[in-house]
Amino acid sequence: MSDILPFIVVFGTLAFVIAVSRRQSGNPGSRPRPWRGAALIAPPAASPPTLRLLPLPGDVGLVAARELRTRVRGRAFRIGTLLVLVTVAAAILIPALLGNKASTQRIGVAGQLSAPVRATVAADGTAAGDQVEFVAEPSGQAASADLRAGRIDLAVVDGRQVVTAKAIAASDTSATAQLARTVARTVGTGEALQAAGLTQAQAAAVAGARPLPLTSLAPGGPDTTSKNATFIGVLLLAFMLTQYNTWTLTGVLEEKSSRIVEVLLAAVSPGRLLAGKVLGIGLAAFVQAAVAVVAAVTLTKATHSDALAGVTPAAVASTLIWLVLGYAFYSWLYAAAGSTVDRQEQAQSLLLPLALPVLFGYGMATSAINSGNASVLFHVLAYLPPTAPFAMPVLVSLGAATAWQFALSAAISVGCTVGLARVSAAVYRASILQTGRRVPLRELVRQ
Amino acid sequence: MSRLELDGLTRAYGPVTALDHLSFSVTSGAVTGFLGPNGAGKTTAMRAIFGLTALSAGIVRWNGAAVTRADRRRFGYLPEERGLYPGMLVAEQLEYLGRLHGLAPAAAAAAAAGWLERLGVAGRAASKVESLSLGNQQRVQLASALVHNPDLLVLDEPLSGLDPAGIDAVGEVLAGQARAGKCVLFSSHQLDLVEDLCESVVIIDRGRVVASGAVDDLTTRGRPRLVVRVAGDRDGAWARGLAGVTVSENDGGALRLVLAPRSAAEGADPQSVLRAAMAAGPVTEFGVARRRLSEVFREAVSQRSARRQAVSSGAPVLRQGVSQ
Numbered sequence: 001m002s003d004i005l006p007f008i009v010v011f012g013t014l015a016f017v018i019a020v021s022r023r024q025s026g027n028p029g030s031r032p033r034p035w036r037g038a039a040l041i042a043p044p045a046a047s048p049p050t051l052r053l054l055p056l057p058g059d060v061g062l063v064a065a066r067e068l069r070t071r072v073r074g075r076a077f078r079i080g081t082l083l084v085l086v087t088v089a090a091a092i093l094i095p096a097l098l099g100n101k102a103s104t105q106r107i108g109v110a111g112q113l114s115a116p117v118r119a120t121v122a123a124d125g126t127a128a129g130d131q132v133e134f135v136a137e138p139s140g141q142a143a144s145a146d147l148r149a150g151r152i153d154l155a156v157v158d159g160r161q162v163v164t165a166k167a168i169a170a171s172d173t174s175a176t177a178q179l180a181r182t183v184a185r186t187v188g189t190g191e192a193l194q195a196a197g198l199t200q201a202q203a204a205a206v207a208g209a210r211p212l213p214l215t216s217l218a219p220g221g222p223d224t225t226s227k228n229a230t231f232i233g234v235l236l237l238a239f240m241l242t243q244y245n246t247w248t249l250t251g252v253l254e255e256k257s258s259r260i261v262e263v264l265l266a267a268v269s270p271g272r273l274l275a276g277k278v279l280g281i282g283l284a285a286f287v288q289a290a291v292a293v294v295a296a297v298t299l300t301k302a303t304h305s306d307a308l309a310g311v312t313p314a315a316v317a318s319t320l321i322w323l324v325l326g327y328a329f330y331s332w333l334y335a336a337a338g339s340t341v342d343r344q345e346q347a348q349s350l351l352l353p354l355a356l357p358v359l360f361g362y363g364m365a366t367s368a369i370n371s372g373n374a375s376v377l378f379h380v381l382a383y384l385p386p387t388a389p390f391a392m393p394v395l396v397s398l399g400a401a402t403a404w405q406f407a408l409s410a411a412i413s414v415g416c417t418v419g420l421a422r423v424s425a426a427v428y429r430a431s432i433l434q435t436g437r438r439v440p441l442r443e444l445v446r447q
Numbered sequence: 448m449s450r451l452e453l454d455g456l457t458r459a460y461g462p463v464t465a466l467d468h469l470s471f472s473v474t475s476g477a478v479t480g481f482l483g484p485n486g487a488g489k490t491t492a493m494r495a496i497f498g499l500t501a502l503s504a505g506i507v508r509w510n511g512a513a514v515t516r517a518d519r520r521r522f523g524y525l526p527e528e529r530g531l532y533p534g535m536l537v538a539e540q541l542e543y544l545g546r547l548h549g550l551a552p553a554a555a556a557a558a559a560a561g562w563l564e565r566l567g568v569a570g571r572a573a574s575k576v577e578s579l580s581l582g583n584q585q586r587v588q589l590a591s592a593l594v595h596n597p598d599l600l601v602l603d604e605p606l607s608g609l610d611p612a613g614i615d616a617v618g619e620v621l622a623g624q625a626r627a628g629k630c631v632l633f634s635s636h637q638l639d640l641v642e643d644l645c646e647s648v649v650i651i652d653r654g655r656v657v658a659s660g661a662v663d664d665l666t667t668r669g670r671p672r673l674v675v676r677v678a679g680d681r682d683g684a685w686a687r688g689l690a691g692v693t694v695s696e697n698d699g700g701a702l703r704l705v706l707a708p709r710s711a712a713e714g715a716d717p718q719s720v721l722r723a724a725m726a727a728g729p730v731t732e733f734g735v736a737r738r739r740l741s742e743v744f745r746e747a748v749s750q751r752s753a754r755r756q757a758v759s760s761g762a763p764v765l766r767q768g769v770s771q
Contacts, residue, residue, distance in 0.1 A: 062546055070535070259530025263591060266497040266524040267547045269516065433499060 059268045060276040067280025071247065077284060080243055084236060084292045089299060091232045096305040105130045105179050108146050110137040111158035116204035117190035124182040130175050154180050156187055230397040231369050233319040234390055236292060238362040241326050241389065242355055244285040245334040249354075251277055252338030252428070253347055261432055270429045275421075278331040282324070289323055318396045318406065325413045326389030329420065330358070336424035339432045361390035374400050383409050385416040449475045449510050451599055451630050456495055456505035458488075458654075465491040467654035469505070473599075473632045478625045480645035480662075481634040482740065488654040489634040490527045493603050497524055509599070520548050523597030527604050527634075529588050533577035537587050538563065540576060541594050548595035555594070562590035566616070582613060589617065593624075600624055602633040606640065618644045638740040642666070650744050657747040666737040669746060670708060673717055675724050676701040676732035685727030691715030695742070701732055 071077050105125055118134065125132030135152055137143040143155035147165045153176045155163045162184040168177045193203040252274075255261040264273055293316065299305070337350045361381065368378050374395055382391035382401065388409050395401035401409075451473040458466040465488045473479045483489055494500040496507055497519055509518045531540055538559050545555030563569045566586040571579055576587060585608065592600060600621070606614050621644065625631045635641045638650070642662060650658040658665060672695075677685055681700040686692060691707035692715050706715045717735065724730045738746075 059547060062543070066543055070532075254532070255530075258533055259526065259528035260532055261530070262494075262499065262526040262528060263524060263530060263544065264547065265499055266522065266526075267520055267544070433494070 059272045060279065063268065063273055063276025064280035064283065067251065067277050068283045071281060071284040072287065076247075077288070081288050081291055084239070084288055085295050087236065087239075088232070088292050088296045091228065092296065092299045092305050093303060095228075096303045104133055105154075105175060106133045106135055106152040107179075107183065108135045108137040108143040108152040108155035110140045110143045110155060113156055113159050113187070114190060114194070114200070114203075116200065117159070117187055119204070120186045120190070121183050124186060125179055130179060132179070154183065156183065159187060159191060162187060227369055227372075230315065230394060231366060233315070233393060233397075234362060234365045234369070236289070237319060237323055237326065237389060237393070238358055240285055240289060240323060241330055241358055244281055244327060245330045245354070246351065247281050247284075248278060248331045249334040249338035249347060249351070250344075251281065252335050252432075253341060253344070256339060256432055257342055257344075265432070270432065271425045274332075274335055274425055274428055278328070278335060282327050282331065285323070285327055289320065293320075315393065315397050319393045321410065322389040322393050325385075325410060325417070329385045329389075329413055329417045330354075332417065332420045332424035336427040339428040357386040358390075361387035365390035365394045368394050368398070372398070374398055383412055385413040388413055448628075449598055449630055450508075451496070451632070452508040452511075453492065453496070454506050454508060456492060456507070457503045458491055458495070458500055459503055464654055466495070466502070466505070469651065469654055469656060471649045471656050471659055473630050475598075475628050475630045476625055477646040478621045478631045478633070478644060480641045480648040481632055481651070482638050482641065482648055482744070483634075483636065483651040483657075484744075485636050487636075487651045489636075489651065490603055491654075492651075493524075493527075493601050493632075493634060496601055497522065521595075521597055522599045522601060523592035523595065525588060525592040525600075525602040525605055529585070531576045531584065531588060531591065534575055536572070537568070537574055537576055537579070538572035541587070541590055544591050545594040548597075550595050558594045558596065559590070562593055563587075566590055566620075581608065582610075585609065585613070589620065593620070597629070599630040600632070602631075604635060605633050606635055606637070614640070614644075621645075638744055642740055648740060650740070650747065652744070652748050652751075657751060658743050662740070665740070665743045669738050669743070671706045671717065672736040672738060672742075673704045673706065673720055674701055674732060674734045674736050675704060675720065675730065677724050677728045678731050679728050685724060686720075689715065689720065689723055692720060703736065 107121065113134075122132045135146070137146065137152075137155065140155075140157040140161075143152070143157060143163065146152045147155055147163060150165070153164075157163060162180060164176065164180050168180055190203065193206055198206065255264065261273075268276075334354060337354060338347065341347050341350065364378055364381055364387065368374050368391075374382075374391075378391055379395070379400075381387040382395050382405075392401060392406060392409050396406065453472070454470050456466045456469040457464070467488075469488065469492055481489055481493070491500055495502055495505075496514070498514075498516075507514045509515075535543075538556075541559035541562065542552075542555040545558055546552065550558060560569070560572065563572050566589060568579075568583050568586045568590075571583060571587075576584060579587065589602075589605065592602065602621075605617050605621075609617065621631050621633060625646075633641075633645070641648075645662060647661045648659065648665065649656055675686070677683075677700070683694060683697050683700065683702045686694055686702055686704060693705045693707075694702050695705050696703035704720060706717070706720070709716055721730070721733060724733070
């Protein structure tokens with residue numbers, strides 16, 4: 001699963017970039033017409049759409065409602081939602097489809113194969129999650145022909161030879177390879193038992209022996225399925241944090257470069273305007289996250305997939321909590337950055353350095369998921385607000401974080417967000433009306 | 448009767464002093480023009496009214512008390528740098544701005560529709576702002592300053608980029624607002640363009656008021672002016688060398704003459720000028736002219752710099768009104 005996800009991500013990102021750039025180049029905007037003529041040949045009035053506003057009080061609510069409405073209506077939101085849905089669907093459907101294809105193993109049998117051995121082989125297959133179907137072969141040659149043609153997965157000839165189409169490497173973990181090894185052992189054991197002179201009943205009793213349950217001293221790490229789910233969670237977190245914070249940046253930039261901010265600030269204080277923007281875009285992000293979670297649960301139920309098998313409600317909740325905390329932290333940073341630039345090109349140069357901590361946190365989280373244990377550095381990262389949104393949910397899924405550690409990290413993040421919000425509002429205030437150039441850091445510090 | 452008062456506003460950007468103890472007031476019921484050359488500090492002063500400029504000193508008062516955020520919600524502002532959300536629908540945008548200024552949803556929708564109708568852009572209510580012509584964008588921008596029925600209207604260069612019909616339309620709106628008892632302040636760097644639009648003016652230069660008062664007072668005061676045309680003399684050679692007469696302009700033979708006060712050593716009066724003109728040829732045009740606002744400005748600035756020079760050279764300073 002973790003092998004194909006990067007491809008899904010790369011493909012999705014490419015699709016997004018292409019869609020967005022096509023949108024920008026395809027719509028150059030209509031050119032202004034002479035103004036007196038325009039008034040005369042204006043089309044008949046459509047009834048002006050009424051504003052549907054959130055029931056949020058005050059300026060912050062008004063600003064947030066406008067943001068939310070504009071974003072949810074916009075094409076970027078629809079494409080983003082589609083991408084999130086595709087990622088979720090791929091993560092759930094692809095393993096389910098691959099799993100179904102490998103679920104029946106056909107074993108060709110040439111010559112004799114005793115009933116107890118057959119029963120044991122069938123039981124082994126079921127234990128490994130496969131159905132075993134026996135196909136009677138008239139001869140060893142016929143079995144080889146069927147093997148080459150792919151009609152059967154392996155053949156047992158005369159109860160003493162297990163044949164596969166291709167040689168099986170020691171590291172091969174495919175269903176056929178695992179079954180071939182089991183069948184070889186079982187058939188060999190059955191033959192040895194018969195050679196030892198046991199009766200059929202005795203042989204069956206020995207062959208049917210069940211392995212003892214294993215006891216461990218400490219609980220183990222997560223299994224593969226919950227690993228995948230954690231991985232998808234971290235991936236969606238990184239995707240959403242980057243996308244929505246970029247919206248915050250471009251939203252601030254749009255208001256600055258279109259100069260409407262001067263009209264807005266004449267009526268609303270900078271702190272409230274910024275808070276409304278952050279809140280509105282954050283709500284849009286949460287709508288998208290909710291869509292993703294609902295889609296994941298529905299798809300899992302519909303396909304009887306086990307992709308979410310190891311995922312506890314606590315893990316989902318912790319990911320959602322860190323989506324909110326991470327967004328709140330980064331959005332102020334992005335908003336302040338957006339207020340210092342004047343044009344889209346200048347914003348590009350800011351986006352990479354801003355995305356670095358997200359990428360770093362994401363990278364550290366995926367390697368921790370793969371290795372199944374968390375380093376000391378990773379534990380430290382779980383308490384730093386820029387990386388905590390990635391590190392803490394992973395610690396939760398690894399069972400390596402207690403409730404109070406989670407709460408401590410969340411509290412640190414909230415505290416730093418409040419501090420950062422103040423600094424960002426000050427930077428915003430100092431630079432939002434300075435147009436025509438990029439505001440140098442030195443000047444901001446002085447002010 | 449409401450009153451906006453700017454008192455001692457000072458703002459320095461590093462070595463540049465944008466506002467230098469700027470003080471003036473605006474009363475309701477009249478359109479006040481806020482004039483001065485580019486870079487005089489008009490935009491900075493207007494931004495200061497809305498708290499958008501950090502002041503080193505000074506205070507803005509509304510009806511006698513320091514202006515509050517609640518007061519500012521009842522102000523309307525057209526910034527010099529025009530701006531609307533390019534992708535937002537015209538009516539929605541106006542409703543949004545109305546609501547930010549405290550209107551209820553229904554009132555905001557009604558006011559937006561009303562102003563779009565009055566400014567002749569009702570047909571574009573459901574269009575995106577970016578699809579409008581520049582002229583129509585200007586109208587929507589003007590509507591955005593008016594949508595919440597403000598008590599004070601502050602318009603920064605509302606006439607820039609407008610054709611004569613557009614200027615008339617804006618002038619009508621401003622006069623209407625003033626008649627309705629609102630305070631109206633608008634800026635322009637084209638001094639002579641606005642003479643007819645405003646009843647009183649404040650003229651500033653380098654962050655200070657250089658002249659202010661009723662337009663009628665300012666233009667009738669000062670040295671008398673004549674406009675004289677002598678047929679066949681396009682160069683105005685006849686007027687050269689006349690004692691106490693300065694040619695300030697020659698518009699294709701129509702000379703604009705500034706006469707030295709009669710009390711001065713080289714005093715001149717209209718009668719002697721007319722005699723000199725008649726001696727030079729047939730006079731086809733002769734009239735007494737008012738001072739233009741640009742002349743008011745130039746004279747005030749030159750008096751000020753003369754005074755400043757006098758101060759720096761240590762000569763005694765004659766105190767006199769700057770608007771004379």
